[in-house]
Amino acid sequence: MSSAPFKLDANASSESLNSAYEQLHAQHQKFIADGLSLDLTRGKPSTKQLDLSNALLASTPEDFLDSTIDLRNYGVLDGLPKAKQLFGTLLGVDEETAEQRVFVGGNSSLSLMHYTLWFAHHLGLHAKQQAWRKEGDESGEHIKMLCPCPGYDRHFSVCEQLGVEMIPVPLTGAGPDMDIVEALIKADPNIKGIWCVPRFSNPTGEVYSAATVARLAELPKHASKNFYVLWDNAYSLHAFTDQAPSLASIEHAAEAAGTLDQIIQFGSTSKMTFAGAGIGYMASSEQTIAAFRKHFAMASIGSDKLNQQRHINFLSDLASTKDHMALHAEIMAPKFEAVAKALHDHFDDSDLGVWSNPQGGYFVSFDTRPGLAKKVVALAAEAGVKLTPAGATFPNGNDPEDKNIRLAPSFPEIGEVNKAMQVFVNCVKLASVEQAMQQ
Numbered sequence: 001m002s003s004a005p006f007k008l009d010a011n012a013s014s015e016s017l018n019s020a021y022e023q024l025h026a027q028h029q030k031f032i033a034d035g036l037s038l039d040l041t042r043g044k045p046s047t048k049q050l051d052l053s054n055a056l057l058a059s060t061p062e063d064f065l066d067s068t069i070d071l072r073n074y075g076v077l078d079g080l081p082k083a084k085q086l087f088g089t090l091l092g093v094d095e096e097t098a099e100q101r102v103f104v105g106g107n108s109s110l111s112l113m114h115y116t117l118w119f120a121h122h123l124g125l126h127a128k129q130q131a132w133r134k135e136g137d138e139s140g141e142h143i144k145m146l147c148p149c150p151g152y153d154r155h156f157s158v159c160e161q162l163g164v165e166m167i168p169v170p171l172t173g174a175g176p177d178m179d180i181v182e183a184l185i186k187a188d189p190n191i192k193g194i195w196c197v198p199r200f201s202n203p204t205g206e207v208y209s210a211a212t213v214a215r216l217a218e219l220p221k222h223a224s225k226n227f228y229v230l231w232d233n234a235y236s237l238h239a240f241t242d243q244a245p246s247l248a249s250i251e252h253a254a255e256a257a258g259t260l261d262q263i264i265q266f267g268s269t270s271k272m273t274f275a276g277a278g279i280g281y282m283a284s285s286e287q288t289i290a291a292f293r294k295h296f297a298m299a300s301i302g303s304d305k306l307n308q309q310r311h312i313n314f315l316s317d318l319a320s321t322k323d324h325m326a327l328h329a330e331i332m333a334p335k336f337e338a339v340a341k342a343l344h345d346h347f348d349d350s351d352l353g354v355w356s357n358p359q360g361g362y363f364v365s366f367d368t369r370p371g372l373a374k375k376v377v378a379l380a381a382e383a384g385v386k387l388t389p390a391g392a393t394f395p396n397g398n399d400p401e402d403k404n405i406r407l408a409p410s411f412p413e414i415g416e417v418n419k420a421m422q423v424f425v426n427c428v429k430l431a432s433v434e435q436a437m438q439q
């Protein structure tokens, strides 16, 4: 299979299109005959990454001794003090204030986000009269959420479940387009929040600029009291190199702006230790965490403190967590280099695709020519390469231009990533040529 950049001239003759089609189709048939079974659908850590945390499995009863708390029993709803300190520092919260400003619970940040929205919608996070649903019922208007796109499909499904209307907002490469965000919020009091994945965004990989962070921290000033910036910092420590762009502290910006009550940060160890057997955490102002805790107390008598203690023992502090994440980066970086190389080799200087070159996180975002994402994903599936469904990166699964595809190369081994990319680039070319033949 040729790896020279592929050109598709706007004035290509039907003969040259037919000939390109024949070659690409033949290659596609060969891939089908190979009977591949490769999966680039979800951002899952690979087995080698999971192995990095196997020490978590090797605990002894002494590891769980605590002079004040019997970790085996109920209680301590909002997390062990040391867990709050550790995970608070990962979100930029000072150790001194972590006790009041951090909540550690469960094994997933997504469930903490889901709870937050559920409480805000049905009960009012801070006060009953501020429940979104009540406001919606009284005004007869939809409650709305701003969704920078392309974005994380599960943020969108939470909104969908609650009947919250999603308003797509473009991303700029340095975060959401803030002129649009501010204009929308000023014009519509029914907009109650904005989803943000500020570092190595899912799927574009972009890092919000300091100016964007500052403007986001100011947003609550233009909005109603029950408006929240949902700061899903899932990939805060997931850089591939030390040179990757850092993220300005929303903590500091919010403190300066006096908006901390309405800025809620989330994170988890899902992609640091064991996905699904890690720890979820969140941080906000003392008042907001207290409000969340009060609601959460109806749902739980306390989280798994044994797992919290295991994580404290294993990760210890910010510095050693960063060292641990450097080991993840050694495994991840070559896979992302393989994706970047395949795209570069085949599509540089062509207009068949535009893609992100993330310096961390779990995803690469690829835009086909408009109208081709679904087709490419279907062709890849035919050839044994599963990709995230086209459209998943937009609210209600609807990519208006049908062009965005999320590539998630973390789970397969490098050889499989290379193979999957050969299939993928051929599918993009094939779909693009077919489209050109129909025009």
Ligand SMILES: Cc1ncc(COP(=O)(O)O)c(C=O)c1O
Pocket (backbone or CB within 6 Å): 043, 107, 108, 109, 110, 111, 152, 197, 202, 232, 234, 267, 268, 269, 270, 275, 276, 280
């Ligand atoms: C942006 C983002 N947030 C949250 C999650 C899920 O995290 P958790 O496992 O902590 O629920 C993911 C997983 O892919 C993600 O990409």
